[in-house]
Amino acid sequence: MQHRLLVTDVEIRGVVKRKRAIGVYKVKWWNLTTENVTKLSKNIKTEGNWSLEGDVNKIWEEMVECTQRSTREVLKASRWGSRE
Numbered sequence: 001m002q003h004r005l006l007v008t009d010v011e012i013r014g015v016v017k018r019k020r021a022i023g024v025y026k027v028k029w030w031n032l033t034t035e036n037v038t039k040l041s042k043n044i045k046t047e048g049n050w051s052l053e054g055d056v057n058k059i060w061e062e063m064v065e066c067t068q069r070s071t072r073e074v075l076k077a078s079r080w081g082s083r084e
Helices: 034-047 056-075
Strands: 024-027 077-080
Touching (some): 024 056, 056 077
């Protein structure tokens, strides 16, 4: 009676790391200092077309593109996996 058989089903799942796609930009957010914040906001305000007329989806895409482009310019971004 001292030893008894114990049967269990154990499933151990590891954390799945998602890989970034080739050519995706990685923004260096640690470069976001007070000086770069003013540069970034100024750059976004001057480059962006902030008139809210026309198709909403088109306006949104233009705003996203302008913000991403300005962020890559000011904060510097590395391009992961590019083969250029």
